[in-house]
Amino acid sequence: MAExxxxxGANGEESRALLLKVAANEFAQNGYHNTKVSxxxxxxxxxxxxxxxxxxxxxxxxxxxxxxxxxxxxEFTKKSRLEPNLQLSTLKERIxxxxxNLLEYLAKNPDLTRIGFYISTRAGELKxxxxxxxKENLDFEVSLGYFRKDVDTxxxxxxxxxxxxxxxFSQLLSKQKEPAQIANNIVNLxxxxxxxxxxxxxxxxxxxx
Numbered sequence: 001m002a003e004x005x006x007x008x009g010a011n012g013e014e015s016r017a018l019l020l021k022v023a024a025n026e027f028a029q030n031g032y033h034n035t036k037v038s039x040x041x042x043x044x045x046x047x048x049x050x051x052x053x054x055x056x057x058x059x060x061x062x063x064x065x066x067x068x069x070x071x072x073x074x075e076f077t078k079k080s081r082l083e084p085n086l087q088l089s090t091l092k093e094r095i096x097x098x099x100x101n102l103l104e105y106l107a108k109n110p111d112l113t114r115i116g117f118y119i120s121t122r123a124g125e126l127k128x129x130x131x132x133x134x135k136e137n138l139d140f141e142v143s144l145g146y147f148r149k150d151v152d153t154x155x156x157x158x159x160x161x162x163x164x165x166x167x168x169f170s171q172l173l174s175k176q177k178e179p180a181q182i183a184n185n186i187v188n189l190x191x192x193x194x195x196x197x198x199x200x201x202x203x204x205x206x207x208x209x
Contacts (some may be wrong), residue, residue: 015046026043027119082144096184100179107173107179163166
């Protein structure tokens with residue numbers, strides 16, 4: 001029987017990264033309470049003493065996974081802010097690009113996504129923070145003249161996070177649609193709505209959000 005412990009030739013960072021990867025899968029599949037340190041080290045082919053070299057307990061490794069997801073989501077949101085002086089003809093493409101990058105990260109990291117969006121008790125806190133970041137982006141973009149000044153940016157931000165969360169669960173993680181498809185669908189809905197153009201008879205100045 002092979003000896004368990006730190007894999008031969010592996011350094012400490014590799015072992016730590018492996019524990020995080022296995023733990024993410026265990027938490028995503030079994031939930032926090034049903035995941036045990038013993039199952040994590042078994043999946044990583046490490047010993048329990050090796051686990052405690054890097055993490056104080058199960059809560060500590062779970063919190064690190066939460067923090068990693070939070071950090072990545074905030075980074076993507078900040079990077080999605082539109083720059084000044086964009087050509088209007090490229091505006092939709094630029095918005096889709098930012099959203100698609102975020103969705104591609106979620107698709108490539110399904111375990112971390114399940115933890116951060118659906119399992120973590122801090123998921124609500126993260127979504128609230130993302131809404132605030134998106135609202136700040138929208139307010140800035142309204143000031144640049146990209147969007148209408150009468151737009152309720154708080155409502156748009158909350159709607160966008162709601163769509164991302166739900167479609168990630170129902171279409172992205174289930175692999176029903178690719179990130180590019182979902183990003184395009186969301187952006188088309190937010191920018192153009194669902195009415196046929198010829199049916200939209202309202203005065204532009206009377207439109208409200």
